[in-house]
Amino acid sequence: MAKTTAKKVEETTASLVSDVKSYAHQIWLAGLGAYAKAGKEGAEYFKLLVSEGEAAEKQGKELIAARLEAANSKIESFKEKARETVQSKTGVQLSKVEEVFDDRVASALGRMGIPSKKDIDLLSAKLDDLSAALKSLQSK
Numbered sequence: 465m466a467k468t469t470a471k472k473v474e475e476t477t478a479s480l481v482s483d484v485k486s487y488a489h490q491i492w493l494a495g496l497g498a499y500a501k502a503g504k505e506g507a508e509y510f511k512l513l514v515s516e517g518e519a520a521e522k523q524g525k526e527l528i529a530a531r532l533e534a535a536n537s538k539i540e541s542f543k544e545k546a547r548e549t550v551q552s553k554t555g556v557q558l559s560k561v562e563e564v565f566d567d568r569v570a571s572a573l574g575r576m577g578i579p580s581k582k583d584i585d586l587l588s589a590k591l592d593d594l595s596a597a598l599k600s601l602q603s604k
Contacts, residue, residue, distance in 0.1 A: 514598055521591055528584055535578050539569055 546565055570580060579587070 511602070514602055517598070518595065521595065525588065525591065528579070528587070531578065532581065532584055535573060536581075539566075542569065 543562065543565060546561065574580070
């Protein structure tokens with residue numbers, strides 16, 4: 465009877481060890497699968513973010529260009545009206561007046577948060593540099 469009990473205990477132990485090994489292997493495989501899936505989805509997510517970033521950059525540049533164009537149009541209109549008014553009243557050459565007017569308009573636009581052409585050009589150059597850097601990172 466002691467042999468049968470020992471044999472049952474041995475079989476039960478062997479069965480438990482086998483089950484533990486099987487579960488450990490399944491856990492290992494699940495971890496590997498999760499790692500592989502995260503790597504694949506992470507790369508796809510990065511590409512999606514880059515694509516959305518490029519679209520946002522393009523939209524931002526278009527918006528800035530439109531606002532800059534509108535501001536420049538208003539400035540030209542104001543300059544023309546000022547030139548006509550000053551010339552009709554004084555007959556004075558407007559180079560000094562234009563300079564003062566340009567400075568004041570630029571100052572007012574700056575206070576309203578409208579960037580100058582120089583600011584837009586600098587920002588555009590920086591965006592182009594960032595886009596190039598992202599594309600080089602993406603190609604690696």
